[in-house]
Amino acid sequence: MSPTKASAPGNRIAHLEQTLRAGRIELARKQVHDILQNSPDVVEALNNIGVAHKRANRLNEAASYYRHALAISPTRPSTLSNLALVLKAQGQLAEAEACCRLALLHDADSLSACYNLGIILKAQGRFKEAGEAFSSVLSRQANYADAAFDLALIELLCGQFEQGWPHYESRFDPKLSNPQKMALPQTTVPRWTGGKGGDPVGLRLLLLHEQGFGDQIQFCRYANELKRRGAQVSLVVKPELVRLLGTLSGADAVLSSESPIDWLQFDAWTPLMSLPSLLGTRVDNIPDTSAYLSAEPGKVRDWQERLATPAGFRKIGLVWGGSPTHARDHERSLALADLRGLLQTPGCRFISLQKGPRAAELQTLPAAIRPFDAGSELHDFSDTAAALSVLDLLISVDTSTAHLAGALGRPAWILLSFVPDWRWLVDRKDSPWYPSLRLFRQPHRLGWPDCLHATHEALLQAR
Numbered sequence: 001m002s003p004t005k006a007s008a009p010g011n012r013i014a015h016l017e018q019t020l021r022a023g024r025i026e027l028a029r030k031q032v033h034d035i036l037q038n039s040p041d042v043v044e045a046l047n048n049i050g051v052a053h054k055r056a057n058r059l060n061e062a063a064s065y066y067r068h069a070l071a072i073s074p075t076r077p078s079t080l081s082n083l084a085l086v087l088k089a090q091g092q093l094a095e096a097e098a099c100c101r102l103a104l105l106h107d108a109d110s111l112s113a114c115y116n117l118g119i120i121l122k123a124q125g126r127f128k129e130a131g132e133a134f135s136s137v138l139s140r141q142a143n144y145a146d147a148a149f150d151l152a153l154i155e156l157l158c159g160q161f162e163q164g165w166p167h168y169e170s171r172f173d174p175k176l177s178n179p180q181k182m183a184l185p186q187t188t189v190p191r192w193t194g195g196k197g198g199d200p201v202g203l204r205l206l207l208l209h210e211q212g213f214g215d216q217i218q219f220c221r222y223a224n225e226l227k228r229r230g231a232q233v234s235l236v237v238k239p240e241l242v243r244l245l246g247t248l249s250g251a252d253a254v255l256s257s258e259s260p261i262d263w264l265q266f267d268a269w270t271p272l273m274s275l276p277s278l279l280g281t282r283v284d285n286i287p288d289t290s291a292y293l294s295a296e297p298g299k300v301r302d303w304q305e306r307l308a309t310p311a312g313f314r315k316i317g318l319v320w321g322g323s324p325t326h327a328r329d330h331e332r333s334l335a336l337a338d339l340r341g342l343l344q345t346p347g348c349r350f351i352s353l354q355k356g357p358r359a360a361e362l363q364t365l366p367a368a369i370r371p372f373d374a375g376s377e378l379h380d381f382s383d384t385a386a387a388l389s390v391l392d393l394l395i396s397v398d399t400s401t402a403h404l405a406g407a408l409g410r411p412a413w414i415l416l417s418f419v420p421d422w423r424w425l426v427d428r429k430d431s432p433w434y435p436s437l438r439l440f441r442q443p444h445r446l447g448w449p450d451c452l453h454a455t456h457e458a459l460l461q462a463r
Contacts, residue, residue: 016048028052043069047079054086062086077103081113088120091445096120111137115147124445125419127154127426145173156422164422165277172271178327182210185261185269192268194278201230206269209237209257212323213381213400215273216241217407218423218433221288222275224250235272236261243382244404247294283425283432290435291409299386307374307390313349316459317388318371319396321358331417332398336361338448342395342456343369347463353378353387353394353401395455398424406434413458415451418442 016035019028032049035042046069053062066083069076080103087096097120103113118133134151137144148170155164171180184191185208192205205226209216216237223233227250234253237245245254255261270278281287309315321333336358343350343365350371352362359375378384381404388394388405394412396402398421405412414437416424424431424439431437440458442451 016045020048020052025052025056043073043076043079046072047076047082050079050082050086054082054089059086059089063090075102075106077107077110077113080106081110081116084113084116084120088116088123093120093124093445097124109140111141111144111147115144115150118147118150122150122154123419127158130154131158143175145170145175146177149173149176153422157420157424157426159283159425161276161282165281168277169274171273180210182208182271184271187263187269189263189266190268192270192278199229200226200268202232203230204232204265204267205234206261206266207233207235207272207275208269209235209241210271210273212326213238213241214398214403216245217293217381217400217403219272219275220245220248220251221292221407222272222279223248224292225279225287226250226275227252234266240380243296243380244293244385247296248292286432289433291407293385293404293407295385295389295408296382299383300389303374303387303390306377307351307372307387309349313347314392314463315351315390316348317351317353317374317391317394317396317401319353319394319399319401320361321354321356322397322399324357328417328421331419332421333358334397334415334448334452336365338452340365340369342452342459343371345456345459348459351387351391353384353396395459402437403434406431406437409436411436411438413438413440413455415448415455416441418445418447 016028016031019031029049029052032045032052035045046065050062050065050069053065063083063086066079066086069079070083073079080099084096084099084103087099097117100113100117100120103110104117107113114133115137118130118137121133122130131151131154134147134154137147138151148167152164152167152170155167170176172184173179192200192203207223220235220237223235226233232252233250234255235245235251236255236257239256239258242254242256245251248254307315318339320336320339322329326332351374352359352371354375355378359373362370362373374387378387384401384404385408388408388410391410394401394405394410395415396405396412397415398417402412402414414424416439418441420441423433429439431439440451440455442448
């Protein structure tokens with residue numbers, strides 16, 4: 001074979017890798033198919049087309065290409081590690097773990113295989129082992145951003161706040177596979193880093209929102225703590241939260257994220273979710289665990305009239321789905337049909353606070369058990385706060401409405417997936433962030449029926 005022909009597959013693979021880095025998935029597919037037509041056993045090409053299909057969420061096709069590559073080169077660590085991630089996404093966790101361990105058997109120094117093993121162990125609820133895998137990666141490559149971030153999530157989930165908060169700052173690392181949506185501001189005003197003793201006496205501080213509505217509701221409480229420490233505090237939050245967070249006693253001003261910032265008014269700024277680290281938050285010293293937000297009295301009176309209910313009936317709010325765009329929505333959310341048994345509980349009037357496309361599921365239920373649709377009348381979070389204030393109980397999956405109930409001090413039961421978001425911790429029926437909440441957990445993966453049965457039993461016993 002001539003040198004030119006021998007090097008051609010390598011050149012085509014180099015071009016393919018450039019195309020993949022550029023995110024041009026359709027072109028990448030065409031390039032790979034061209035490679036395979038001429039050199040059907042090129043393992044790199046098979047591996048790379050698997051990557052392209054995985055990015056396009058075509059899991060079966062991705063797995064097929066990876067398995068083809070492994071049939072040619074059975075011990076190739078990168079292919080084994082890539083197949084493991086596809087298998088995890090398909091829910092085949094035992095085989096996924098086996099792939100990672102085989103990859104490490106043949107290349108003990110493979111950081112990607114060790115990191116992926118941590119991801120798969122976490123999905124199985126084996127948090128200590130997952131943390132050890134992430135720590136192992138970081139011991140060999142301290143700037144491995146994904147490992148630092150996922151270690152933070154494990155530490156926070158396990159209540160190890162003192163270790164977890166510093167690692168959580170890695171959420172802003174540009175090398176993350178899924179970087180933070182919030183870009184740090186380009187301004188000459190300095191970022192507040194706590195200073196000696198963490199006391200911001202006399203500072204005009206600007207707290208910048210980040211992540212979702214629930215995060216902003218949970219961490220806006222730190223405005224009160226900063227105010228007590230002598231700061232003048234302003235918050236920038238999503239427009240839907242401006243009116244609600246105006247009831248926060250520690251906020252001198254609440255600004256919309258859609259409005260320009262006059263930086264000359266401030267001495268320093270900080271991301272909202274960096275405050276637990278800056279202020280030394282532990283599980284036993286979380287600030288403002290009692291109600292720190294409130295509903296507008298006029299709106300509460302309106303909802304009292306709107307939701308007037310015969311004596312002896314409990315008014316139960318329902319939220320069964322979170323944001324469809326959330327990366328773990330398929331784990332966190334339910335279908336309304338899953339709640340049919342709950343909806344037939346005697347002595348209860350159910351009120352839907354569901355927003356978004358899932359609210360349409362109301363029309364799929366018979367009128368006799370269909371919850372009242374309050375969600376269509378909720379235009380911002382101050383409306384939702386008022387509606388929550390007249391309910392006897394909220395039953396919700398992990399959503400911003402759950403956080404709002406806790407911030408208002410309203411009773412709520414939260415339905416959690418087997419591997420919950422870090423803020424709900426593990427092995428607890430309560431929340432140190434929100435004392436008015438009770439937690440119902442899946443006892444195993446895909447365990448919604450058991451979780452809902454426990455919730456239904458608790459509702460019957462609470463009559």
